Amino acid sequence: MPLGPLAKWLLLAPAVALLLVLFLTPVGWFISASLMELGSWQDIWDEVAAVMGTGVIVRSIINTNGISLAVTLLTLVIGYPVAYAMTRARGLTFTLILVCVVLPYFTSTIVRTYAWMVILGRNGIINQLLLGMGLVDEPLQLMYNRLGVLIGMTYVLLPYMVLTLFATMKSVDGRLLQAAAGMGARPMTIFTRVFFPLTFHGVMAGSLIVYILAMGFFITPALMGGPGDLMMAMLIEREVELSHNWPVAAIMTIILLVITLSLYAVYTRFSDSSEERLA
């Protein structure tokens, strides 16, 4: 039954109130109060300029975007064939692939990160294996560096990419591919001229969502990264927890929010049913 305007807003009220009290207000308050600590507009502007001129902060912004880009490309290259195989698979094969994607997806990020620490650590499984086989003389440094961050984050974000790509690929009309084959197109041509263009908006949506989520990553880089892998989210946490420097945290937050929210605006253009894809 259609709802009247009053009933509609009454039903929405609890959810909207929750977000107002525990999301919008705190974020707005934290940013404005922290900036106000600095004094006048001029002081705030000077602080922004100082922050943007600080080597550590500039490096963290570059790191964050570099790592996010690398993770996006890695998940895309790894996720594309898996999503494609899912659209082809039936029955048990499909279920098995789905389990391999969905089980990690719903497992706690900290558990997944810990799992890779067990595998990649100095006394980890890979090093035990390599040393045992005599392939290396001393343990390889697989973690606490960029490599560890990339492996950990790619693992955590891969399911998002696979599920987004799968949703798009599933809706591709198989008859188009048959038609192309019937008219003599070779498999490679069918892929580059028909299949890939038809799944391109899924590629964009998946890449954007992975990039957005990677930008705000904290747990995995904090546990698996080295001193050179400081990301923006970690820097914000550090400013608050260690230095109690709220103004700098607020400025970094604004930069992070501007980047993620503008990418999200682009994302909504690439996925008509953005709500369903996110789930």
Place this chain on the structure above:
Amino acid sequence: MMAGSFLRAALLRSVVFVICATMLAPILIVMIVSFSGDGYLKFPPQTFSDQWYLRFLTNARWVGSLWNSLLIALMSCVVATAMGFLAAYAMVRGAFSMRKAVMALLLMPLIVPHVVTAIAIYFMSARFNLIGFKPWIALAHAVVALPVVLIILQSALKAVDPNLERAAMIFGCGRAGVFRRVILPLVTPSVVSALLFSFLISFDELVISLFLAGIRSETLPVRIWNSLMLEVEPTIAAVSTLLIAATCLALVIEWGMRRYQEHRFGAKA
């Protein structure tokens, strides 16, 4: 041509097999390591035992954090699902001029980095002395669980034919009756999914808890985090296995509910 396509298919199959194995391997390895009888992390373990589980269950701090997590997740999933259900119903049945804006707002907590949400709530909570207050932490978790609940219930409610509601009303059923006798039975599996997923989101949440838990309400993920900062010890493997088991259980219940509903109504609800 034929040989080429056969080779391509074989190549794709082996690539996908390797990727899938790599996706599952870390989870399986943690589960195997958790039953290790050795003094340190060794794979494969030389001996097996339940020592790490015993160590977990006999440690008051670990067990305390488990209870904190369960309590917070329970409160959080009920709140998120209840609020999400009402909002989803309004979004599906209400006529909206600004549906997109409302939806964008409701989905925002998924996009905004959790660190930002966490620090902002921490900033406010410190002023009202709410650090470590469990219902407050549960509400904060509900903020990030709400978008997921909303997505699940919105698509479920969209599938309910409004004519069924109309028919019930014509036969003298009130709004409450329609809700209890028509809508709820049709979307029960999705409500259960929403409860399970929001429970998992809260149970696994780390970043917000890290800031809000204080000393009073250390949750399991926070305890793992604090412990990982010191060393990679196998007790965490046992705890992780419990968390993985909880995830599996939730996924199996969810899957079972859907199968049951399909069987009962003969179609996807």
